[in-house]
Amino acid sequence: MATVTLTLNGDVRTASVPPETTLLRLLREEFGLTGSKLGCDVGDCGACTVIVDGKSVNSCLMLAVQADGRDVVTIEGLATMSRLHPLQQLFEDKGSLQCGFCGPGVIMSAKALLDENPDPSEQEIRDALAGNLCRCTGYSKMIEAIQAVARDGRGEPAKSAV
Ligand code: FES
Ligand code: FES
Incomplete structure (x- = not known):
């Protein structure tokens, strides 16, 4: 077993897992954070996207042990109880x-983009979402929403991001 200690949505968390455990499985199965979705499990769909040290990451492609000592933000880290x-x-x-299945991953990719670039062009938004597959929507309303957040200057950092 390998011991992993990370900052997860602002809290320090520790778990012991088999060394081959992915970050996605650590989040879902050890910590019960099921917002990050298991879609393809091979890096193709982006449903598992989280933010690690400020960068969007496919958590199905990262080993849990690689997240040791790092700052991880998941979709559960964005909202507060009231907002x-x-x-x-x-x-x-x-x-x-x-259907919403792609949503957590899309939102985490958008958040990583806005944290780094608060005023992205439409093309930059499309590029940031290129790794997030959505079978339902055609993306245009997602892009509108991201543009609206950028316009309002409301792309606030998550509580653990600095
Ligand atoms: S589940 Fe990770 S990219 Fe599809
Ligand atoms: S996959 Fe259904 S809303 Fe994106």
Whole structure:
């Protein structure tokens, strides 16, 4: 077994897992954070996207041990009890999702983009979402929502991101 200690949505968490465990399985099966979705498990769909040290990452491709000592933010780290993150709110307001399976990954990719580039062009948004597959929507309402958050300057960092 390998011991992994990481900062997860602002809290220090530790688990002991087999060394081949992916970060996605650590999040879902050890910590019960099932917002990050298991889609393809091979890096093709982006449903498992989380933010590690400020960068969007396919958590199915990263070993849990590689996250040791790092700062990880998942979709569960964005909202507070009383308030959705602006990206979540605008996705809801604009009806940006249909089945929603891709949503957590898309929102985490968008958050990583806005944290780094608060005023992205449409092409930069499309590039940031290139690794997130959505079988339902055609992406245009997602892009509208991300543009609206950027316009409002509401792309706030998650509580653990600095
Ligand atoms: S589940 Fe990770 S990219 Fe598809
Ligand atoms: S809303 Fe269904 S996969 Fe994107």
